[in-house]
Amino acid sequence: MNSPKIAVVSPYLNADQNSTGYFWRYIWRSVSQGYPAAYEISLDHAVAPIWIRRRAVFRAGWEMLTSLIIVTRFLSRRRGPTILLSGTNPALVFIFFALIRRMVPFRWILVSFDVFPENLFSTGALQEKSAFGRILAYISRWSYRQADKVVVIGRDMGEIVARTKGVERSRIQYIPNGVNVSDISVIPKKDSRILSTVTRKNRFVFQFFGNLGRLQGIQNIINAIKLTKTENVEFMFWGEGTMVPEVQHLALTHSDRVSYCGPVDQDNRSEVLAACDVAIVSLNEGMYGLGVPSKSYFTMAADRPFILISDTDTEMHQFLRQYNVGWHCPPNSPRLLAELFDELASGRKEVPSAMTVRAIAESHCGIEQMLRSYENLLASEVGSLLYVKDRANVA
DSSP states (O other), X not given: OOOOEEEEEOSOOOTTTOXXXXXXXXHHHHHHHHOTTOEEEOOTTOSOOHHHHTSHHHHHHHHHHHHHHHHHHHHHHOOSSEEEEEESOSTTHHHHHHHHTTTXXXXXXXXXXXXXXXXXXXXXXXXXXXXXXXXXXXXXXXXXXXXXXXEEXXXXXXXXXXXXXXXXXXXXXXXXXXXXXXXXXXXXXXXXXXXXXXXXXXXXXXEEESOOSGGGTHHHHHHHHHHOOOSSEEEEEEOOSTTHHHHHHHHHHTTTTEEEOOSOOGGGHHHHHHTOSEEEEEOOTTOTTTBOOXXXXXXXXXXXXXXXXXXTTOHHHHHHHHHOOEEEEOTTOHHHHHHHHHHHHTXXXXXXXXXXXXXXXXXXXXXXXXXXXXXXXHHHHHHHHHHHHHHHHHO
């Protein structure tokens, strides 16, 4: 009997696009090696231009258009028994897949990289109690429940999906993201070529690397920097997003200690990460269970500890407590964060020794563990589909 086809569907399947593309690239490689009949559906230009991301109406239109393109391509290629492996980007695509599943048979594994529309509620971009917010929440809840399996990338996310989406625990699979440490070189800070061109010499460097969006709590970091008292300190920001103008203004008014360095070239990621002593990983208040900051994995692979700004007991907070790879600070607490900056920069808090953080990343969140979990999940779903087909043939 022929094995079912597996469709790996994501707008991002290229590590150069963003961190989501990085994870999907490895997932696709693993699936294509194990299942020769597998195929992928992606978009060459899935990342919206910054001028679209800054306007809610334009962004909604972009999300709708890219979602429709992806679903149309899937329908045109689907033939026979199929297992769909798809994510939650763009934000509306999983809703379309839930709708067509009522008409077109396939097994569906939904990988929840974030939780929509709850992530919009946390930023205030959409009011939870508004009529539109309630409608979106209802549609999202119904859509999640159409999936055969829901993969969550955080333990806190599993709790949220079960509680807010009504998905049975038996259908929720926890598979945390991982990083191939070989993709990130460990470079001593003193050898970083970027450091000499961006920062002043002999300074303790904090760095924010990644999406400078509204979910990342950027304003809290800005407020804390303004309260920091230590003189021998530098703050570097790398990335793109809707909060770039605020960061650029900070760099202009505090040019003696703040630098905005622009977008990150993925080929230069190791050099960028090497330019700091401590990284900053941040999420807004209220983001418990709604996302896991992928930059923490790349930071650890570069052997850099990090300050985690998040709600208590999030996925990365649990990891940080277990393996002691950094420090935690609650969101919307600029004075506490400024004190932590001062304590680290002045040496009053000890920074983990070289190679300690990378070793933990390699042993506890390597890409191999992530891929093995997906392989086991797919094998189980393939077995279920073949069993159902056998039963139908016997009948």
